[in-house]
Amino acid sequence: MSKQIEISPGVAPAIILVEPQLAENIGMTARAMANFGLSELRLVNPKNGWPKKGVREAASGATHVLDAARIFDSVPEAIADLHYVLATTARERGQMKRVLAPEAAMTEVARREGQGVGVMFGRERVGLTNDEVSLADAIVTFPVSADFPSLNLAQGVLLMGYEWRRATGRAALPFTGELLSPPATRQAMLSLFASLEEGLAAAGFYPPEKREIIARNMRDMLHRMAMTEQDVRTFRGALRALSRHAAAPSND
């Protein structure tokens, strides 16, 4: 199902893949972009042609990104109309260049809202050339484990999209915890403490010299629950049922 997603030019960063090879990576890149509201994909000289067999399947529904993808012959052409370009790279390049973490990079991008921004990703095996890196304003690298630094292309794209969303205040959660009932008043809590403690005392629960300590610890347990009015009603109901049942064991 093809979706029409409207993103104003210059709002979200363009994702630029330089000589990408695997259909799976490009498709998953499109999906990762769509997940975080990016839609502008630029492909520089895709290896072995374009479009690629299997890329639409790998996009898992994000085919609108693929359909709108623009193809360029070189990096200079792909970045010409942009105002700020980041180059992702795993290895130090011996260039005097600012190196940013994804979060910091997207803070920079957020400051440039309204400008054309691009994030370049290199070839699956060898990444970007030093020359291509030098065409970018700054380097982005990912805080990966030194034991296993090789990050899949689409995974890198996902992280940049995620951090863009966070940096530009778009990272609202799809839903938040429903407060199905308001918090219990302190009166309701104190009343519950009393009922609970009376019930436990009647049941012979407290060792004689430990009643105060145990009661206070149980009050803390109930405080930690952050009980709602409904929670208190449920808890009281359970207490009553247990007490009634204990009072009339022949009702089993």
Next chain:
Amino acid sequence: MSKQIEISPGVAPAIILVEPQLAENIGMTARAMANFGLSELRLVNPKNGWPKKGVREAASGATHVLDAARIFDSVPEAIADLHYVLATTARERGQMKRVLAPEAAMTEVARREGQGVGVMFGRERVGLTNDEVSLADAIVTFPVSADFPSLNLAQGVLLMGYEWRRATGRAALPFTGELLSPPATRQAMLSLFASLEEGLAAAGFYPPEKREIIARNMRDMLHRMAMTEQDVRTFRGALRALSRHAAAPSND
């Protein structure tokens, strides 16, 4: 190549996949975990058996995670020894439950360092059941675009690993910008301004009434460069070469 990675129990969260189906997703999950220093994978009742054909290839070298994976028959068994469990879900579940963004969730996890923590991911198509969600301490959901909310399993794992690393102070970049030369002193900068401005004046660059304004703007350009000592030397050298060349055009 199999790596031996030492992570102390209770240090990094366990990733728990509930009835995962696709070898590709499990393999890519292992890779995503390795990228961010997670190594404990728990599989609950993998669909169509374990191990799966193709999973090692999809792990792209992170086979140590697969080899150490533990298989469980049910969620209760998989989480029994843990102290704090998060359930990832894309949809609201009608439960009174705290819903956390990945960053907030990993802040909670960071507070529990030394405790056993698990992050549960559900089946590719239907996610976790409401019952399974109720066994977790809290829900995590991702700040995806409402237009395209379906996040690939391994991508969700990657985001959790990334945020864990950030929350626990482990997100150092593999390299930072090399300061190949110290910043230029103000004397070097002022001297450069003077040379540049004298050279441009001699070349008749400035319109008469605009020299001050243009000169000040160019000083700002040079300030924005944040020039190092080496930058100044390079720039001076370029200026001299241009001036010499201009002085002796017959040398072309």
